[in-house]
Amino acid sequence: MQKSGKFVMIFTSWLLYEKTKNYKSMKKQFIVVVLQFFLLNISVFSQDFWEILPFPDNQNISTLKVNSAGEIFVGTVTGYQDNGIFRSDNDGLTWEMILNTRNFQIFAMSINPIGNIFVGTGDGFYPFLASFDNGLSWDTIPVPFSSGFGEIAFYGQDTVLVGTGAYNGAIVLSTPDLGISWDTLFLTENHTSEYVADIAISSNGDIAIGLGCHLPDMGGLYRSTNGGAEWEFLGLFNRMVENLEYNAQGDLIIGVRGGFDGSGGIYAIYHDNPYQIVECLEGPNVNGLALNSQGHIYAGIGSPNGIIRSTNNGQTFELLDGGLPIGEMGSIENDNNDYIYALTDVGSHYIFRSINPTVTGVNKLPGYNKNYSLFIFPTPVSEVLQGKIKGKLSDGMYEFTISDISGRQIMEDRLSLFQNSFSLNVSFLPQGYYVFTIYSNELTCSAKLIKG
Structure with missing residues (x-):
């Protein structure tokens, strides 16, 4: 209603x-x-939309990510407890600390398409850590600075991007070899309060950077269409551009958290007019932003407080506050099953999740087995799908199926698994959303496949 x-x-x-x-x-x-x-002018969804996932109430959460197997990872910024990364493999019912950073807070976390976890901490000696076995062990990634950083992104399959605020401006560094070498990809100078708030990468490789700022004559939105070799300033100067998301069509959705030259709001650069910034909603401070697999926009906002949704690419919005507390909402995340997760804007232990998947007709993917995790990429895929399974499996032939989101089976065949990896040509599939399942006597793993 x-x-x-x-x-x-x-x-x-x-x-x-x-x-x-x-x-x-x-x-x-x-x-x-x-x-x-x-x-x-927005509509109000009056039924409860959100549920609370249990999490230790002596911790404050800074970041949340979900891998393609449905495991939830949370980073903390608690001042009086050990900080670190927590993992739940049962929908948040129980949590295990898989990384203890002691007094050092977790500033950023990101999970790449094959499930490797990268973490930015407040440790001046070891600010960048990575796990390649789902959190069982952690490696230190060398970085050329000692300050913490607030954003981690992935360009292609091998290059890691990190963004932060340098002593005189915002900076993005890239490494193709896990820290052996670093290149400066983006830098602003004489902007002492500027920092990289978000990095978004489109399916065709465009890189967008949103800058936050605490002093005037800074901030805004930048873009590179050639892998970071050249950058162009697109606009929103003197604004805190803190949230960016590309949808499958290449539209860039922009969340602004106020600034010296106006209020907050949601903006968009649509793919058919790549140099025009369109104002979708003026006013609220946007603290978090996520898109589900159909491109629906979810934003955590303040003034008014809550979470808003647009199902028509930013033309109209509705307020989804059923089940939320009174107060500003913060980071928003989407998982592979199209559930939406939300955090409060101020540090707390609360995790909110949509009661149901946000795409009609989609149920939670079947066959989750904590001993195995399936990761498929790229997303969306145009021709060749790459896959990797975390867990001990023998090389050989495995059965697989591809079904549409209603459950109708499109294809059933066998594929060759070698060193837990496989590739599959899916160029014959029409554009859309599918469920890919691989199975044998010992496992059943599923993941959402988006055909672009």
Whole structure:
């Protein structure tokens, strides 16, 4: 059930009281000045949309990621407890600490398409760690600076990008060999409060960088269409561009968290007009942003507080506050089953997840086995699908199926698994969303396949 609603936010107002006094009379003058207000026309989803996943209440969460096998990973920033990375392989019912960083907080975490975990910490000696066995062990990745960084992204299958704030501006570094060598991919100079807030990479390799800032004449949105060799400034100067997401069509969805030159809001650069920034929703501070597999936009916002959704690529929005607390919402994540996860904007132990998948007709992928994890990439795929299974399996032939999201089987065949990896030509599939399942007597693993 939905009902229409209007929210009026008055950003700044004050009452100016002037009292003029002379010997004959006393004059009182009240001047009410309203500097700025805006009206949001959005609908309100009145049913409960969210559930709370249990997590230790003595921890504050900074980041959350979900791998393609459905395992949830959480990083913490608690001041009085050991910090680190926690993992749940049973939908958040229980948690295991798989990395203990002691007093050093977790600033960033990202999981690449084959399940390798990369973590940025506040440790000045070892700020960058990686696990290639799902958190069982951790390796130190050498970096050319000692400060923590706030963003990790992946360009292709081998190159890792990290973004941070340098002493005089924002910087993005890239390494193709896990820290043996580093290149400066992006740098702003004489912008002392600027930092890299988000990095997004499209399916055709375009790189977008959003910059945050704490001083005027900084911030904004940059893009490279040639792998970082050249950059162009696209706009939103003096704005805190803190959330970026590309959809399958190549549209860039932009979340702004206020700034010195305007309020927050959601913007878009659509693929058919790559140099025009379109304002989709003005006003709220956008603290988190995610897209599900159909490109629906989910944003954690403040003023008004809650989570909003657009199912028509930013044309209209609805507020999904059923089951949420009062307060600003923060980071938003999507998993391979199209569940949406949300954190509060201030540190807390609360994890919210959509009660149901956000794509109609999709149920949780079957066959999850904690001993095996299936990772497929690229996403979306146009021709050759690559796959890797985490777990001990013998080389040989394995059965697989491809089904559409309604469960109708499209294909059944066998593939060759060598050193837990395989490749499969799927160029014959029409564009759309599918479920890929590989199975044998000892395992059944599924993952969502997006054909572009």
